[in-house]
Amino acid sequence: MTGLLGLGGHLGGWRHPDAWSDQVMNLDHAITLARTAERGKFDLLFLADGNAVRQMDKPALFAANSPSDRPAVFEPLTLLTAVSQHTSCIGLLATATTTYDEPYSLARRFASLDHLSKGRACWNIVTSSYPDDSLNYSRTEHVAKDIRYERAREFVTIAKGLWDSWAEDAFVQDKATGQFLDPTRVRVLNHVGKHFSVKGPLNVARMPQGYPVLFLAGQSEDGRELAAQHADCVFAVANTKPAGQAFYADVKGRLDRYARAANSLRILPGAAVYVGRTRAEADELFEELQSLIAPSLGVPYLSKLVEMDLSGIPLDDPLPDLSGETLGIASFRKTIAEMAARDRLTIRQTYERVLPSMGHVTFKGNASDIADQMEDWYNGKACDGFNVTMPVLPRCLNDFVTLVIPELQRRGLFRTEYHGHTLRERMGLPTPKNPYFTSGVKAAE
Numbered sequence: 297m298t299g300l301l302g303l304g305g306h307l308g309g310w311r312h313p314d315a316w317s318d319q320v321m322n323l324d325h326a327i328t329l330a331r332t333a334e335r336g337k338f339d340l341l342f343l344a345d346g347n348a349v350r351q352m353d354k355p356a357l358f359a360a361n362s363p364s365d366r367p368a369v370f371e372p373l374t375l376l377t378a379v380s381q382h383t384s385c386i387g388l389l390a391t392a393t394t395t396y397d398e399p400y401s402l403a404r405r406f407a408s409l410d411h412l413s414k415g416r417a418c419w420n421i422v423t424s425s426y427p428d429d430s431l432n433y434s435r436t437e438h439v440a441k442d443i444r445y446e447r448a449r450e451f452v453t454i455a456k457g458l459w460d461s462w463a464e465d466a467f468v469q470d471k472a473t474g475q476f477l478d479p480t481r482v483r484v485l486n487h488v489g490k491h492f493s494v495k496g497p498l499n500v501a502r503m504p505q506g507y508p509v510l511f512l513a514g515q516s517e518d519g520r521e522l523a524a525q526h527a528d529c530v531f532a533v534a535n536t537k538p539a540g541q542a543f544y545a546d547v548k549g550r551l552d553r554y555a556r557a558a559n560s561l562r563i564l565p566g567a568a569v570y571v572g573r574t575r576a577e578a579d580e581l582f583e584e585l586q587s588l589i590a591p592s593l594g595v596p597y598l599s600k601l602v603e604m605d606l607s608g609i610p611l612d613d614p615l616p617d618l619s620g621e622t623l624g625i626a627s628f629r630k631t632i633a634e635m636a637a638r639d640r641l642t643i644r645q646t647y648e649r650v651l652p653s654m655g656h657v658t659f660k661g662n663a664s665d666i667a668d669q670m671e672d673w674y675n676g677k678a679c680d681g682f683n684v685t686m687p688v689l690p691r692c693l694n695d696f697v698t699l700v701i702p703e704l705q706r707r708g709l710f711r712t713e714y715h716g717h718t719l720r721e722r723m724g725l726p727t728p729k730n731p732y733f734t735s736g737v738k739a740a741e
Contacts (some may be wrong), residue, residue: 297338297339297341297342297343297385297564297681297682297683297684297694298333298338298340298341298342298388298684298685298686298693299341299343299344299683299685300326300329300330300342300343300376300379300684301343301344301366301369301688302319302322302325302326302329302376302689302690303319303361303689304566304649304686304689304692305653305685305686305687305690306326306585306686306687307360307362307585307588307589307593307594307651307654308585308587308588308589309687309688309689310361310380310427311494312456312584312585312588312687312688314688314691315348315688315689315691316689316690320368321368321369321370321414321556323370323375323378325689325690326370326375326378327378327379327380327382328690329341329689329690329693330379330382331382331383331385332693332694332697333386333693333697334383334384334385334386335627335697336665336697336701337701337711337712337714338644338718338720339383339386339681339722339723340386340388340389340418341379341386341387341388341389342420342683343375343376343389343390343391344364344366344391345366345371345372345390345392345430345435345601345726346366346424346426346429347392347393347396347424348426348428348429348432349367349599350365350366350367350426350428351365353412354596354599355539356592356593356598357593357596357597358598359527361594361601362597364654371609372388372390372409373390373392373405373406373409373443374402375540376388376390376409376413377391377408377412378418380409380412380413380416380510381412382384385714386414386416387416387417387418387509387719387721387722387723388416388417388418389418389420390406390409390418390419390420391420392405392406392419392420392421392422392424393422393423393424393429393498394421394423394444394447394448394451394452394651395424395439395444395447395448395556396424396427396430396432396433397451399451399454399455399458399492399494400453400454400458400494400496400498402419402455403454403455403458403459403500403631404498404499404500405502406419406455406456406508407459407498407500407508408500409508409654410503410504410505410508411501411503411504412531414504414528414717415503415504415717415719415720415721416505416716416719417503417505417509417660417719418509418510418511418552418657418719419508419509419510419511420512420513420531421448421452421510421511421522421526421527422513423439423444423445423447423448423514424439424444426436426494431719432586434492434636439654442518445514445518445519445522446490446737447491448493448522449522449525449526450489450490450491450492451491452510452522452526452570453487453537454492454494455487455507456486456507456526457485457487457493457496457498457724458485458492458496458629459502459503459506460483460499460730460731460732460733461483461484461496461497461502461503462481462482462483462497462498462502463478463730463732463733464502464688464730465478465731466478466481466482466501466502468578471531472513476610480515482497483496483497483732483733484497485497485521486497487684491637494566495576502691502730504717504718505718505719505727506604506720506728506729506730508525508724508727509528509529509719509725510526510528510529511527511528511529511530511648512529512530512531513530513531515532515533515543515630516622517574520546520547520550521545521550523550523555523561524547524551524556525554525679526551526559527561528560528561528562528720528725529561529562529564530547530562530563530564530692531559531561531564531566532544532563532565532566533565533566533567533631533655533656534565534631534656534678535631535635535653535655535656535657535658535671535680536635537673537678538659538674538678539631539634539641540657540673540678540679541676542566542677543563543565543676544563544677544678544679545677546560547561547563548561548563549689555689558689559724560725560726561633562680562681562723562725563679563680564679564680564681564682564683565591565656565657565673565678565679565682566654566655566656566682566683566685567653567656567657567658567659567670567684567685568652568654568657568659568687568695569655569659569660569666569683569684569685569686569690569700570582570652570659570660570661570687571659571660571661571662571663571666571692571696571699571700572660572661572662572695573663574662575661575662575665575700577662578660578661578662578665579660579726581651581688582660582689584609585652585687585688586648589647589648589651591611591644593609594647594648594651594716595607595643596649597651598632598646598649599632600615601628601629601632601650601654601655602615602618602628602633603629604616604618604628606643611642611643611644612642612643612644613642613643614636614641614642614643614709615632615633615636615637615642615643615715616642619633627656628654630737631655632650632655635649635650648693652687653685656683656685657673662699662725663700663702663703664703665702666699666700666703667700667703667707667709670682670704670709671707671709673738684696688705695731
């Protein structure tokens with residue numbers, strides 16, 4: 297899996313000579329990336345998203361546009377719908393919040409994308425980590441974490457219920473008899489809960505995939521349990537193999553209580569890949585990008601990742617204690633804190649280590665080196681695959697497809713062709729059965 301935003305995954309990626317210019321709202325770039333990734337037989341394209349313009353109170357970050365801020369981007373499902381018409385097999389993954397949206401509207405949008413893409417829609421379920429999102433939704437403060445997860449559980453349950461509104465054979469469209477649909481093959485949801493009241497049914501026919509492929513990124517206790525209950529895939533934050541193995545074992549170990557098989561959930565850590573035709577070429581790219589990060593940018597971005605203002609601390613002092621709860625994404629804060637303590641890093645050393653991968657693992661070298669590292673994580677049960685970050689676009693995606701993919705294919709670690717009609721089939725994920733309908737049987741009341 298790889299990202300669809302054209303800025304690149306390194307803080308200085310968009311400034312590199314090989315990076316695209318004209319990055320703002322550029323549909324042509326998105327289509328080019330999608331076609332390149334599909335040529336490489338990637339599973340998915342990922343479009344991260346938020347619901348606010350970020351970092352306006354941090355002038356250095358705001359002016360430089362760090363990769364996860366996205367001050368001007370397409371609404372994700374709108375963009376992925378456009379991209380779907382220029383691709384045929386690759387999955388289309390969009391972030392959408394359960395905190396500042398409604399289940400009916402969101403279920404309808406993803407069901408529409410699944411039909412328009414012929415079964416390739418994916419939903420990254422988030423509870424909104426950025427506190428200022430709340431200010432755009434008639435609130436004065438961010439919703440508390442426990443309430444966000446409580447709402448998310450109810451939200452996802454409703455969405456699944458709405459996607460189960462219609463039997464696959466509900467729309468008979470019989471010209472001879474004049475019957476367009478079978479009234480016995482539709483179910484009204486009638487959900488009344490703590491956060492939502494939704495009658496249904498959904499005004500979209502049963503999706504090709506049943507449900508979109510469901511992703512979660514939560515690393516907290518609540519996030520892991522929600523993933524074990526509902527997710528098909530989980531984003532992981534692990535910058536060492538042992539950390540990846542621990543997360544993998546923990547989340548997979550929760551599946552039994554939801555009567556799920558281990559292979560019904562895929563765990564995908566992020567990985568920033570710096571590949572060259574030689575190791576020297578990969579090193580050169582890495583150093584070129586590192587030279588573009590001045591302390592005036594590195595410190596504010598590290599402050600953002602750990603949710604603590606580090607600007608008043610000398611660069612060569614140790615990273616301060618980062619224990620305690622946060623309103624935002626706790627996984628990056630925890631991972632960075634553990635790394636800095638383990639390796640006794642200063643603030644300068646920490647941002648120099650973190651920013652090339654934005655807190656994830658970094659793989660660097662020639663194609664064989666990259667494949668070795670990926671294979672080691674995969675065989676060691678630290679992952680089921682990777683969310684690959686490309687530091688400079690389009691260069692790094694082109695190089696990955698040209699150099700790394702053939703090496704993975706040679707080792708038998710990656711597909712050479714797409715198989716199956718839907719993304720779920722191509723990924724070997726189960727297709728959800730509609731619990732309310734079987735062939736020729738009326739919906740349960």
